Amino acid sequence: MWDYTKKVKELFLHPKNIGEIGNPDAIGEVGSMICGDALRLTLKIDEKSNKITDAKFRTFGCASAIASSSALTEVIKGKTIDEALKISNQDIADYLGGLPKEKMHCSVMGREALEAAIANYRGEKKAPEKEEKIICECFEVSEEKIRKVAIENHLTTVEDITNYTKAGGGCGSCIPEIEAILKDIWFVKPVPEKPAMPKKLTNLQKIALIQDIIEKEIRPRLQADGGDLELIDIEGNKVIIGLRAMCVGCLMGDVTIKGIEDKLKELVSDDITVEVG
Amino acid sequence: MKTIYFDNNATTRIAPEVLEEMEPYLIDLYGNPSSMHTFGGQLHNKIEEARAKVGGLIGAEPEEIVFMSCGTESDNTALKSAIESYPQKRHIVTTRVEHPAVFNFAKHLARKGYRATFLPVDNRGRLDMDAFSKAFDDDTAVVSIMYANNETGVIFPIEEIGGILRERKILFHTDAVQAVGKLPIDLKRLPIDMLSLSGHKLHAPKGIGALYVRKGTRFYPYIIGGHQENGRRAGTENVGSIIGLGKACELAGKNLEKETAYLSKLRNKLERNLLKDCPDVRINGDTEHRLPNTTNISFEYVEGEAILLRLNEYGICASSGSACTSGSLEPSHVLRAMGIPFTAIHGSIRFSLSRYNTEAEIDKVSEIMPKIIKELRELSPFGKEKIKK
Numbered sequence: 001m002w003d004y005t006k007k008v009k010e011l012f013l014h015p016k017n018i019g020e021i022g023n024p025d026a027i028g029e030v031g032s033m034i035c036g037d038a039l040r041l042t043l044k045i046d047e048k049s050n051k052i053t054d055a056k057f058r059t060f061g062c063a064s065a066i067a068s069s070s071a072l073t074e075v076i077k078g079k080t081i082d083e084a085l086k087i088s089n090q091d092i093a094d095y096l097g098g099l100p101k102e103k104m105h106c107s108v109m110g111r112e113a114l115e116a117a118i119a120n121y122r123g124e125k126k127a128p129e130k131e132e133k134i135i136c137e138c139f140e141v142s143e144e145k146i147r148k149v150a151i152e153n154h155l156t157t158v159e160d161i162t163n164y165t166k167a168g169g170g171c172g173s174c175i176p177e178i179e180a181i182l183k184d185i186w187f188v189k190p191v192p193e194k195p196a197m198p199k200k201l202t203n204l205q206k207i208a209l210i211q212d213i214i215e216k217e218i219r220p221r222l223q224a225d226g227g228d229l230e231l232i233d234i235e236g237n238k239v240i241i242g243l244r245a246m247c248v249g250c251l252m253g254d255v256t257i258k259g260i261e262d263k264l265k266e267l268v269s270d271d272i273t274v275e276v277g
Numbered sequence: 278m279k280t281i282y283f284d285n286n287a288t289t290r291i292a293p294e295v296l297e298e299m300e301p302y303l304i305d306l307y308g309n310p311s312s313m314h315t316f317g318g319q320l321h322n323k324i325e326e327a328r329a330k331v332g333g334l335i336g337a338e339p340e341e342i343v344f345m346s347c348g349t350e351s352d353n354t355a356l357k358s359a360i361e362s363y364p365q366k367r368h369i370v371t372t373r374v375e376h377p378a379v380f381n382f383a384k385h386l387a388r389k390g391y392r393a394t395f396l397p398v399d400n401r402g403r404l405d406m407d408a409f410s411k412a413f414d415d416d417t418a419v420v421s422i423m424y425a426n427n428e429t430g431v432i433f434p435i436e437e438i439g440g441i442l443r444e445r446k447i448l449f450h451t452d453a454v455q456a457v458g459k460l461p462i463d464l465k466r467l468p469i470d471m472l473s474l475s476g477h478k479l480h481a482p483k484g485i486g487a488l489y490v491r492k493g494t495r496f497y498p499y500i501i502g503g504h505q506e507n508g509r510r511a512g513t514e515n516v517g518s519i520i521g522l523g524k525a526c527e528l529a530g531k532n533l534e535k536e537t538a539y540l541s542k543l544r545n546k547l548e549r550n551l552l553k554d555c556p557d558v559r560i561n562g563d564t565e566h567r568l569p570n571t572t573n574i575s576f577e578y579v580e581g582e583a584i585l586l587r588l589n590e591y592g593i594c595a596s597s598g599s600a601c602t603s604g605s606l607e608p609s610h611v612l613r614a615m616g617i618p619f620t621a622i623h624g625s626i627r628f629s630l631s632r633y634n635t636e637a638e639i640d641k642v643s644e645i646m647p648k649i650i651k652e653l654r655e656l657s658p659f660g661k662e663k664i665k666k
Contacts, residue, residue: 029658
């Protein structure tokens with residue numbers, strides 16, 4: 001059972017500012033029912049003073065998601081939008097007397113809804129989804145969000161990132177990427193460049209290299225998740241593999257194959273394609 | 278506030294008769310059954326009596342029962358024994374809806390290089406028998422398929438499965454932790470080689486379980502050490518709890534038929550009430566083949582943890598397949614395997630009853646639940662149009 005503070009329990013059982021403002025000046029919507037939490041924030045903003053005069057929310061989610069949403073509306077009321085934008089997810093968590101670390105993503109959702117609402121008020125269009133690089137496919141978390149939350153909350157481990165953004169909490173296949181992002185943020189030394197490839201590999205060299213990468217880099221990762229694969233054949237640049245163990249019938253099969261292809265493209269040659277035999 | 282405990286698939290109350298039977302062995306008769314003196318040695322007979330009672334509930338001979346520390350140890354031991362006994366075989370078969378005690382052990386074996394097949398289920402949680410019949414071959418060391426599912430209560434066709442495997446001479450283990458004490462099980466008739474059961478699911482204490490190993494089945498112990506349990510499970514016997522498990526099995530056997538009827542009457546009433554008074558709900562799982570005490574209901578547009586904590590305010594205990602309650606971010610693997618939409622999984626609640634629940638409690642929950650759902654839906658950004666209707 002979660003160790004919620006009195007304030008979380010109070011705001012969960014008796015949330016304030018529930019509902020939706022009619023004819024709102026700003027709307028912020030984040031999350032989705034599929035991800036397990038979602039928040040719709042509506043604001044009334046005074047045009048002259050830029051002050052938030054009213055805020056209401058509707059939230060789908062657990063106790064801490066509901067309490068975080070309620071806390072957010074309490075904190076921002078009466079503030080100008082510039083003041084409100086200075087509120088961090090940590091401020092929301094502090095208002096609640098703290099959140100279990102696994103639930104910090106609820107406070108992040110509050111902060112995101114606020115940003116979305118203010119962007120909506122200012123008429124800023126959200127950058128088109130496609131430009132964002134999605135790192136975590138399971139919970140659709142972008143690299144941008146991971147970087148932002150990591151820096152704002154000084155997060156240094158993958159576990160922290162998962163607690164704050166959910167990224168890495170599903171199938172886990174993006175964990176190496178999250179690690180690389182964290183290294184990039186916190187390590188003074190740049191991530192070492194990949195070794196320079198000889199310009200043209202002979203076929204035998206290429207086959208040996210592909211075998212080596214599959215054995216040392218790809219299979220251990222799949223096996224860690226209960227999956228496995230077998231290298232069946234290499235025809236030119238076409239690598240034919242068979243999925244084994246938990247990979248068979250896995251819903252993430254296509255993502256896995258794409259991941260293997262990307263890895264081989266990166267380390268061997270851009271022309272590599274991967275197919276299931 | 279009086280607790281209304283509707284979470285009996287998680288654990289159960291120790292029956293007063295069980296506690297009474299155990300008490301002397303926790304206080305005065307604390308000897309070690311392996312000792313030469315009477316003070317300890319006399320306990321050996323009590324353990325054998327308990328073994329006969331456990332066997333009696335499931336139609337097994339006493340010597341086919343090995344006491345373990347819990348259901349998980351029993352499941353792990355069965356799988357480990359199978360692969361140790363057939364070292365040349367490198368394949369195991371189980372299902373996508375198993376309890377973690379089997380599911381994660383199978384994944385562990387897969388990481389070690391075993392081939393593991395995880396059989397699918399349909400949207401009502403029924404085993405894909407077509408996939409089952411193609412799943413095993415001469416390389417298969419063991420097939421482990423649960424008797425009844427802990428989350429949905431769905432019962433698998435164990436007799437049919439066992440019959441097919443018996444014909445093919447493939448070892449068959451079933452995790453019957455949720456079934457023993459709730460369903461009549463006769464191992465004289467059923468083609469099962471190994472079966473796991475757990476004490477605290479049938480009103481015995483936590484920390485005791487048993488593995489049934491059919492006579493003639495190859496067996497290799499998991500816990501290695503002393504000679505206890507005929508060399509099949511080392512470690513000084515948990516005397517009090519073994520005696521408690523014996524008593525609990527005796528009680529379960531005596532009242533099985535009556536209790537089944539009582540529990541399904543209560544469960545059906547609860548279901549009827551909730552379906553009537555809450556819009557947009559669905560029952561998860563095959564209602565025709567289901568444990569009498571279990572119901573798994575999805576309430577659309579609201580999240581399970583929020584429901585549980587509101588219920589908690591009234592002293593009502595239940596559980597949920599929602600991600601937020603599991604400590605991980607992933608919702609129930611069982612409901613996902615059934616292809617239940619995520620929206621319905623997040624709002625899924627399991628009520629599981631026991632002989633100690635009453636009709637008054639059912640009425641109370643039937644009254645409170647629709648109120649909670651209505652309040653939480655007011656809070657939710659989803660489903661507004663429908664609710665207005």
